[in-house]
Amino acid sequence: xxxxxxxPPVIEVGDGAAIPxxxxxxxxxxxxxxxxxxxxxxxxxxxxxxxxxxxxxLFVPDGILVTFQVTVGAILLALxxxxxxxxGRLARHPLINGAASLYVEVIRGIPLLVQIFYIYYALGRIxxxxxxxxxxxxxxxxxxxxxxxxxxxxxxSIPKGQMEAARSLGxxxxxxxxxxxxxxxxxxxxxxxxxxxxxxxxxxxxxxxxAVSDLLRRGREFASETFSYFETYTMVALIYLVITLFxxxxxxxxxxxxxxxxxxx
Amino acid sequence: xxxSRLVAIAIVLAAxxxxxxxxDQAAAGAARKVxxxxxxxxxxxxxxxxxxxxxGFDVDFLNAVAKEAGxxxxxxxxxxxxxxxxxxAGRYDMIASSVTITDERKRQYDFSxxxxxxxxxxxxxxxxxxxxxxxxxxxxxxxxxxxxGAMEIKKVDGVELKTYDEIGLAFEDMAVGRIAGVVCDEPxxxxxxxxxxxxxxxxxxxxxxxxxxxxxxxxxxGNKELVDLLNKxxxxxxxxxxxxxxxxxxxx
Numbered sequence: 001x002x003x004x005x006x007x008p009p010v011i012e013v014g015d016g017a018a019i020p021x022x023x024x025x026x027x028x029x030x031x032x033x034x035x036x037x038x039x040x041x042x043x044x045x046x047x048x049x050x051x052x053x054x055x056x057x058l059f060v061p062d063g064i065l066v067t068f069q070v071t072v073g074a075i076l077l078a079l080x081x082x083x084x085x086x087x088g089r090l091a092r093h094p095l096i097n098g099a100a101s102l103y104v105e106v107i108r109g110i111p112l113l114v115q116i117f118y119i120y121y122a123l124g125r126i127x128x129x130x131x132x133x134x135x136x137x138x139x140x141x142x143x144x145x146x147x148x149x150x151x152x153x154x155x156x157s158i159p160k161g162q163m164e165a166a167r168s169l170g171x172x173x174x175x176x177x178x179x180x181x182x183x184x185x186x187x188x189x190x191x192x193x194x195x196x197x198x199x200x201x202x203x204x205x206x207x208x209x210x211a212v213s214d215l216l217r218r219g220r221e222f223a224s225e226t227f228s229y230f231e232t233y234t235m236v237a238l239i240y241l242v243i244t245l246f247x248x249x250x251x252x253x254x255x256x257x258x259x260x261x262x263x264x265x
Numbered sequence: 266x267x268x269s270r271l272v273a274i275a276i277v278l279a280a281x282x283x284x285x286x287x288x289d290q291a292a293a294g295a296a297r298k299v300x301x302x303x304x305x306x307x308x309x310x311x312x313x314x315x316x317x318x319x320x321g322f323d324v325d326f327l328n329a330v331a332k333e334a335g336x337x338x339x340x341x342x343x344x345x346x347x348x349x350x351x352x353x354a355g356r357y358d359m360i361a362s363s364v365t366i367t368d369e370r371k372r373q374y375d376f377s378x379x380x381x382x383x384x385x386x387x388x389x390x391x392x393x394x395x396x397x398x399x400x401x402x403x404x405x406x407x408x409x410x411x412x413x414g415a416m417e418i419k420k421v422d423g424v425e426l427k428t429y430d431e432i433g434l435a436f437e438d439m440a441v442g443r444i445a446g447v448v449c450d451e452p453x454x455x456x457x458x459x460x461x462x463x464x465x466x467x468x469x470x471x472x473x474x475x476x477x478x479x480x481x482x483x484x485x486x487g488n489k490e491l492v493d494l495l496n497k498x499x500x501x502x503x504x505x506x507x508x509x510x511x512x513x514x515x516x517x
Contacts, residue, residue: 121434121437121441124437124438124441124443125440125441128441128442130443131438131443209430211407211427211428211429211430211434211435211438213427213428217428220346220410220428221410221411221415221428223350224345224346224347224349224410224411224428225369225411225415225416227349227350227353227370227373229347229349229350229353
């Protein structure tokens with residue numbers, strides 16, 4: 001694969017939910033059907049069979065909050081890690097470049113579930129991190145590596161001439177990066193970051209193994225005592241679906257509002 | 266690596282797999298075969314030993330029952346969270362996994378006669394000043410998800426329950442200092458707090474068992490034939506005093 005991306009700058013990362021845009025009629029319809037369908041299903045089940053469906057709805061809200069906390073905390077931290085990793089991957093200094101590349105390779109080579117266990121239990125012996133924070137840190141360290149690759153690709157997608165022009169105006173490399181290149185790259189990388197956000201939201205369910213009381217764990221606790229496995233996981237799946245679709249729509253609108261470059265489809 | 270070597274390795278592997286599979290089939294014989302789910306993370310009742318075999322009080326007891334009642338046992342290591350769902354779905358015939366007989370569970374599943382009596386007990390770090398659940402108000406106490414221990418913690422106002430997939434993870438979290446106590450069955454508590462060398466120095470069991478519970482084998486609702494078979498076996502095992510021997514072997 002060519003090291004430098006050619007025009008037009010297009011990055012595709014497909015591990016999140018599809019983000020609907022007005023132009024894509026098929027997906028737009030699918031989004032509506034799924035979103036309102038899931039909503040209607042939750043309302044219908046809760047109304048017609050309050051036991052257990054409504055009881056499940058009452059049991060899980062604090063879990064939804066924890067899911068949000070983990071997702072938002074992790075994405076913010078991952079953005080910071082990702083920016084530095086992306087810049088590090090492009091750095092000419094062999095030590096910085098090596099460190100960033102090593103981080104990306106190591107993290108991408110270990111399953112997220114294993115990383116979560118590792119940071120919680122193995123590192124927990126050495127440094128004391130409270131459970132919610134260790135969940136956030138684990139998710140952020142993992143997603144930071146992927147985010148770093150997005151930043152790298154985004155920065156590389158900006159034509160070389162931009163940097164050359166900035167440098168010829170007397171800017172230092174750092175100045176050119178922070179004032180010229182990165183601001184342009186941000187527009188390019190917003191769609192894949194939106195995608196990562198959705199993917200992270202879903203992957204946050206993995207932290208339920210840490211005894212962090214997120215949506216999935218609350219569901220499992222409910223199911224394990226009432227034995228209503230089918231009902232509980234139906235409800236948990238529907239709630240995840242509504243949340244995921246809601247955010248994918250929100251991100252789609254945000255991107256349109258910001259006039260982000262359209263992705264090729 | 267060249268191809269002939271690959272082929273040779275493949276043949277050896279296949280032979281090993283076959284050899285490993287054979288004794289199982291030979292043992293099937295005429296006797297009734299019962300598939301049993303157990304969550305082998307609950308020492309000393311059921312656990313995985315160094316050679317990856319599932320061992321423990323329950324395993325020995327069940328095998329003794331099977332011998333008396335004339336059936337063979339195939340164990341399936343199954344995560345606790347979902348072990349009942351698997352029974353309902355027919356993935357195995359019964360559960361032998363330190364299951365306390367409760368009314369809630371009896372509504373959904375059928376139980377054999379009780380085969381051992383236990384109780385819940387609290388384990389805390391030696392540095393902890395609270396010696397009862399009620400004294401741990403405002404703190405977090407751990408238990409395995411869906412166990413009677415978790416239900417007991419929930420009953421105490423002001424104590425926050427944290428549920429773990431395995432009881433070992435709860436003890437590890439207590440060793441790290443994230444929770445102030447763990448509630449589980451007394452034999453398991455004794456195993457972690459008195460025998461594990463990495464925990465012996467750190468933990469202590471406080472007070473006496475505060476519930477009276479009995480373990481039973483669990484079968485799908487309406488499977489009377491298997492319940493009768495199990496009860497026959499349990500009766501014979503108790504009559505021969507085998508349960509006493511096993512208690513001496515596994516529980517101290």
